[in-house]
Amino acid sequence: MTTATALTTAARVADAVKVYGVGDTAVRALDGVSVAFPAGRFTAIMGPSGSGKSTLMHCAAGLDTLTSGAAWIGDTELGALDDRRLTLLRRDRVGFVFQSFNLVPTLTVEENIRLPLDLAGAAGEAEWIDALVDTVGLRDRLHHRPSQLSGGQQQRVAVARAFAGRPDVVFADEPTGNLDSRTGGEVLGLLAGTVRRTGRTVVMVTHDPVAAAHADEVVFLADGRLVDRMESPTADLVLDRMKAFEVPS
Template identity: 65%
Template sequence: MHPYGGHSEQRDRGVTVTSTHQAGPPAAHAVDLTKVYGSGDTQVVALGGVSVEFTAGQFTAIMGPSGSGKSTLMHCMAALDTPSTGQVFIGDVELSSLNDKKLTRIRRDRLGFIFQAFNLVPTLTAQENITLPLDIAGTKVDQEWFATVVATVGLGDRLKHKPNELSGGQQQRVACARALVSQPDIIFADEPTGNLDSRSSAEILAFLRRSVREFGQTIVMVTHDPGAAAHADRVLFLADGQFVDEMIDPTAEKVLERMKSFDATTAGQVA
């Protein structure tokens, strides 16, 4: 395991989050990111000037109360949504400078995605779903790496099955393998264990942790589960569209205590 660290630099009322052990450019980073929906009385500020770095080879979890901007941040970082202002970089490539074709290529070639709803193609087998991004790109499958990924997620005997023949946990393992098989710069996981039972969740989180430890994969995961966040190297906490805290080497207990402080603050505001 690489030793990771971080520090929090106060910026306005939010926190600019960077790493103190950054070797080379980060896998992804954002500068003064804002996202505003609507206007006038109906205006909602989902992100209010967020700056953050995601270190290569590190597992980061993003947590916060409902409506804090977690998914909005991930969608902007993953080129699935466009920020109102600010910059997003994948490596040294700034996303707003790219046209739609180049953005599609970035998503296809350099990013991996794992969603709560699995997002598998029902008419394809597990193997076809895993290799789908490479097939679309016209890229040859590295059979040795494919075998490594399949063995890691334990799907060797399920490759010919279609999604409706697999359990929820098995479907999510297919989605994890699909994200990893193209060896992306960074994988974005949005509540990847949200639809799974505790055993399947543990298997998925163990796989994600192993992919960081053994393969040097970079993972950014949005989650509401302190137990899931404890698998990460660090946890970033969002509230009201701003980073407000960072935790290195988290435990489920420490994360839960931090989240309780959000609940107490919210209750105080309501009262």
């Protein structure tokens, strides 16, 4: 089983190009990027501001469309889907964790976790949801609402919600951006631990070398291009690699 997982791709893009605007004002956010995100792994995407890392995540997740090239979730090409089928794919096979938590304030913790399942009209797997609740450590907060939780607790709810439907891949966009360093570290440890315990896949955009060090691998972008990959990253190694992108003034 371990060998099969290692050979499986949860998401990928090939020759991905994304251009915003036209003519003299056009911005080439992605410039021929080809990258695969292995299943059962935690991958971080890093790069300088404007490198295209968020654009890559959005296009790989089906939140935005490519100008040219192709993107897949598993063996499903996103460009071949109409709007309805793409919406269903995102609902059923993709999870999201955002910097701003995006919880529904009128729902309890338990209801927020189950929200993707309820929207899909699915019962979900009781044992799986129960295990997620214990994984994020919110058993005693299930009936609280977001306003009664700390920022770190709210992001833990968002993490559990992202994994609730057993998605093929969870995309996390700067998930610790609104958290202090200690709480952010706890959330990153939670993401990494969930990958290890459940075999799910996480792809995270971050600007923080310390955050990237929680991943199994870091993918580096610069000027819309894939420029490097790093296995078993440490904060110091990632920081040194990022310094190479700095242009002397």
